[in-house]
Amino acid sequence: MSVSVHSMTVEPFIQMLGNLSNILDKAAAHAEAKKIEAGVLEGLRLTPDMFTLARQIMLTCDFAKNSCARLAGLEPPRFEDTEKTLAELQARIAKTVDYLKTLTPAQLEGAEQRHIVLVHHPLTVKFALAPSGALIGLFEPPREVLDTSREFFVIALRVRQQSMKRVH
Secondary structure, three states: OOOOHHHHOHHHHHHHHHHHHHHHHHHHHHHHHOOOOOOOHHHOOOOOOOOOHHHHHHHHHHHHHHHHHHHOOOOOOOOOOOOOOHHHHHHHHHHHHHHHHHOOHHHHOOHHHOOEEEEEOOEEEEEEEOOOOOEEEEEEOOHHHHHHHHHHHHHHHHHHHHHHHHHO
């Protein structure tokens, strides 16, 4: 029995988003029971440098729909990031799941051979599936970034090598 790209991507994303939706149901019930104002839970962060709960849910949905669409060779749909309440976040999850359900195994056939290129100035990222099935991301910073940060990379490499020596 072979494993399809669809079964490794779309199906787990649908299950994960369903779990996330259930967690938000519990959060909504908790907020109602404790009389927590709308918008409070959605704006919480575990640490100051983290995104808010609302932003993390938006990004989770974006990652699921964008990666599956690109593997299918499609342009992913754009969802505006305007959700502010748990109900709106639930709707975004549902919209993402609805989109994922439109992707068929046939659309993802051969996805393991596709190369995906994303260009976000100034960074180009190329993705490919390794023969093992692992997703590989290859980053290609522009020349000027390489020139100005070469010293940083050399220093980081030396620090990494030193830390590896201490472990062994």
